[in-house]
Amino acid sequence: MKKKLIKFFKDNPGAAFRHKDIGKKLKIETPSDYASLKATLHKLFEEEFLFKKGKRFQLNQFPESNKLTGVLRIHPDGYGFVIPKKKKLGDVFISARNISAAFDGDTVEVVLFAKHKGKNLEGQIIKIMERKRTEVTGTLQKSNSFYFIKPDNINQHRDIYIDESNLGKAKVGDKVVVGNIEWTTSMLNPEGVVISILGKEGTIDADKSSIASQFNLPLSFNKKVLDEAEKTVIDINDEEVGNRLDFRNENVFTIDPVDAKDFDDALSVSQLENGNLKVGVHIADVSHYVAKDSALDKQAELRGNSVYLVGAVIPMLPEKLSNEICSLVPDEDRLTFSVVFELTKESELVDYKISKSIIRSKRRFTYDEVQEIIENGSGDFSNEIILLNQLAQKLRKARIQEGSIEFFTPEIVFELDETGKPVAVKKKEIKSSNMLVEEFMLLTNKIIAQHFSAAKKSDRKKIIYRIHDKPESEKIQEFIRFVKSLGYDFKSNSFSNSREIQRLIVQVRNSEEEAVVNELAIRSMAKAVYSTKNIGHFGLGFKYYTHFTSPIRRYSDLLIHRLVFAYINKKNGINYTIDQLSEICDHISKCERNAIDAERLSVKKKQALFLKDKVGEEFHAVISGIAHFGIFVELTDILAEGLIRVRDLEGDFYVYDDKKYSLIGRRTKKTYRLGDKLSVKLIRVDLEKLELDFLIIEPSGRKNG
Numbered sequence: 001m002k003k004k005l006i007k008f009f010k011d012n013p014g015a016a017f018r019h020k021d022i023g024k025k026l027k028i029e030t031p032s033d034y035a036s037l038k039a040t041l042h043k044l045f046e047e048e049f050l051f052k053k054g055k056r057f058q059l060n061q062f063p064e065s066n067k068l069t070g071v072l073r074i075h076p077d078g079y080g081f082v083i084p085k086k087k088k089l090g091d092v093f094i095s096a097r098n099i100s101a102a103f104d105g106d107t108v109e110v111v112l113f114a115k116h117k118g119k120n121l122e123g124q125i126i127k128i129m130e131r132k133r134t135e136v137t138g139t140l141q142k143s144n145s146f147y148f149i150k151p152d153n154i155n156q157h158r159d160i161y162i163d164e165s166n167l168g169k170a171k172v173g174d175k176v177v178v179g180n181i182e183w184t185t186s187m188l189n190p191e192g193v194v195i196s197i198l199g200k201e202g203t204i205d206a207d208k209s210s211i212a213s214q215f216n217l218p219l220s221f222n223k224k225v226l227d228e229a230e231k232t233v234i235d236i237n238d239e240e241v242g243n244r245l246d247f248r249n250e251n252v253f254t255i256d257p258v259d260a261k262d263f264d265d266a267l268s269v270s271q272l273e274n275g276n277l278k279v280g281v282h283i284a285d286v287s288h289y290v291a292k293d294s295a296l297d298k299q300a301e302l303r304g305n306s307v308y309l310v311g312a313v314i315p316m317l318p319e320k321l322s323n324e325i326c327s328l329v330p331d332e333d334r335l336t337f338s339v340v341f342e343l344t345k346e347s348e349l350v351d352y353k354i355s356k357s358i359i360r361s362k363r364r365f366t367y368d369e370v371q372e373i374i375e376n377g378s379g380d381f382s383n384e385i386i387l388l389n390q391l392a393q394k395l396r397k398a399r400i401q402e403g404s405i406e407f408f409t410p411e412i413v414f415e416l417d418e419t420g421k422p423v424a425v426k427k428k429e430i431k432s433s434n435m436l437v438e439e440f441m442l443l444t445n446k447i448i449a450q451h452f453s454a455a456k457k458s459d460r461k462k463i464i465y466r467i468h469d470k471p472e473s474e475k476i477q478e479f480i481r482f483v484k485s486l487g488y489d490f491k492s493n494s495f496s497n498s499r500e501i502q503r504l505i506v507q508v509r510n511s512e513e514e515a516v517v518n519e520l521a522i523r524s525m526a527k528a529v530y531s532t533k534n535i536g537h538f539g540l541g542f543k544y545y546t547h548f549t550s551p552i553r554r555y556s557d558l559l560i561h562r563l564v565f566a567y568i569n570k571k572n573g574i575n576y577t578i579d580q581l582s583e584i585c586d587h588i589s590k591c592e593r594n595a596i597d598a599e600r601l602s603v604k605k606k607q608a609l610f611l612k613d614k615v616g617e618e619f620h621a622v623i624s625g626i627a628h629f630g631i632f633v634e635l636t637d638i639l640a641e642g643l644i645r646v647r648d649l650e651g652d653f654y655v656y657d658d659k660k661y662s663l664i665g666r667r668t669k670k671t672y673r674l675g676d677k678l679s680v681k682l683i684r685v686d687l688e689k690l691e692l693d694f695l696i697i698e699p700s701g702r703k704n705g
Helices: 002-011 019-025 031-046 204-214 223-231 238-242 295-303 319-325 367-376 382-401 432-451 473-485 498-508 514-524 555-568 578-614
Strands: 050-053 056-059 067-074 080-084 092-094 107-117 120-130 136-143 146-151 160-162 174-182 191-200 253-256 265-271 277-284 307-309 312-314 333-343 349-360 363-366 411-416 422-428 465-467 529-531 618-627 630-635 641-645 654-657 662-665 670-673 677-686 691-698
Touching: 002 019, 002 031, 002 056, 019 031, 031 050, 031 056, 067 092, 067 120, 080 107, 080 120, 092 107, 136 160, 136 191, 136 204, 160 174, 174 204, 191 204, 204 307, 204 312, 204 578, 223 295, 223 319, 253 367, 253 432, 265 382, 265 432, 277 349, 277 382, 277 432, 295 555, 295 578, 307 578, 333 432, 333 555, 349 432, 349 555, 363 367, 367 382, 367 432, 382 432, 411 578, 422 578, 432 465, 473 514, 498 514, 514 618, 529 578, 555 578, 578 677, 618 670, 618 691, 630 677, 641 677
Parallel strands: 092 120, 160 191, 253 363, 641 691
Antiparallel strands: 050 056, 067 080, 067 107, 080 092, 107 120, 136 146, 136 174, 146 160, 174 191, 253 265, 265 277, 277 333, 307 312, 333 349, 411 422, 465 529, 618 630, 618 677, 630 641, 654 662, 662 670, 677 691
16 A cells, blocks of 8 residues: 555655545545555655645655755745745745845745645755845834834835934935845844935835835836937838838727826728728837847846836836837827728628738827717717727627626726825726727737637747636635535536636626625636747637737737737748747746736725825725634725724624635624625724724624524
8 A cells, every 4th residue: 555655646746635536546445445545644644755735645745955945935924935946846934033134035045844834845044045136115214213114015024224324315204225235144133225215105206116126126227228219210211101001091099098108009990892890900010119139129028018006107118119109199100010800790700911000090089088979979980989889899799608707807096196195096987988999909819819820730830828727626616615605506617617607707796795706706717827838818718819909018019019020921030939938928927927916016005095094984895805813804995905803893702614704703693704795994004014904883794594
């Protein structure tokens, strides 16, 4: 039995199994053999050949050496994990006392212990190999005679002391950048020097610089990049026009948010003689101006994407290109890359053409202006807009029928005063005008990917895909258990079927649980990434998908433009190997995740700042999470999340039931569960930790049946 089990786990090194699963796979049938299996598993666990993840056993892949290197990630509570270069080893747990003088993000050397912390190897940091950051941002504070900053990154677990002689002109309350950091022993706090003053806490510039520092986002462009941008000019000669489709005499227009600074997509529509419709999707031809391996290109690749913070943007390209040369502003000739569709009036695709083009936008619309035209039927280019909207609605209906999931993900919009302080917050409404643009962008991205993914392997081209994998089985089961706890019928094998998920999303629409079900469904999904290997896009229900429509703000799209242009001109000399494209995919996928985290933090900071002066006020909320220590609630209008602590739930002793996603009163059986609506009072706002605490003022408690 021991030999069988050793071979079994060596054949399945990364997987974890319950003893019942192992019994089935090894075809254990008799009670005596099954008892032997369980005893041997326990013995192999004691011998540390195996370790346990809950009730599952997994091979202990302890490395040959007791030392390894990796990147440290510190939890706000002080402990951390080192993510080794050899990912098969798993993350290494580091207790707070063993972190030494390392900061979050540093590359470190770890000596491993023989024991485990739960499912992880455990170790101690013995050497700092490379600092991730040489500068840290924070707000200058004073305690007695000591000046210090608490780093903005709550994972940077130690305050940084600053001698009075190293303050420069900084004053208490200023947001500052500290450099020249010295830290050699965990017995003392790190020390540093104020190298720049960003402004007062909460201002747009201070927040932007703070978040940029926290997420390692480059704020400014170097001289070489700026010089190259300044030398770039719009030079549209007759030869260039002759090589492009000319749409300058057609009714082309852009539709964007009211505060948009760059316009990288435009639309046009006209009727053909056969009764079908010609729809043009015109995308800024950024690749015409940003040459491969130029300073601009290298910087755009490094950044990966633009980052949109509240009230500010960290652009992928300098303003000269993003807001001027490449932006499809009205009444100016602009170079574009177009996909022109022939559609029936029922939105069935008949034909398409992919070509470089030139346009002259006739009008810059906001979403609200287009929405008014859709609702009232009159206004500039009303015929074209109404026609595009009708086509978009039919495209959307067909897309959902074919397996696309329409998640409800509410967003908020801030109104800021001149200092950057939020004075009003409201939910962003998604209307027909938004969906009009989205449908044609989705169709364009889909067709571009499909066009270069021929059935014959020999005819396929090297491109990058936007892929979205099916959810993991463990997350599936967890989500299904939650949905059933709310009383919804959902088949256990249905989560890998996007149509079934969409059916559930429709079921919960306008219910108390809608936002929570959507949020947990999204969390259960895999993350969409870029890849040279196509597996399709599960969430959209597309077999082929890429990103082509936003080259001003996404490097993926700029790269796809280059590849597509080379292929349609039958030139394959782009000099991108498949390995290079794979490396770029990994990099820009990481950049995207980093940008999303930065944008979320920006929103969270403004939410906390908005609520700072509203302690004592009452709000409508929905329970968004349950834990043994309390109830997480999301405010209905502001979408800020906070905590109601168990100790503040009066009148009973509450017990956490993880199977029912509930806190249940032991005596009264009063139940708080995910999706319940509550009235709450704000009792604390911590701007440093970005924590909000609430009390229930109008319990909606349910009785357990």
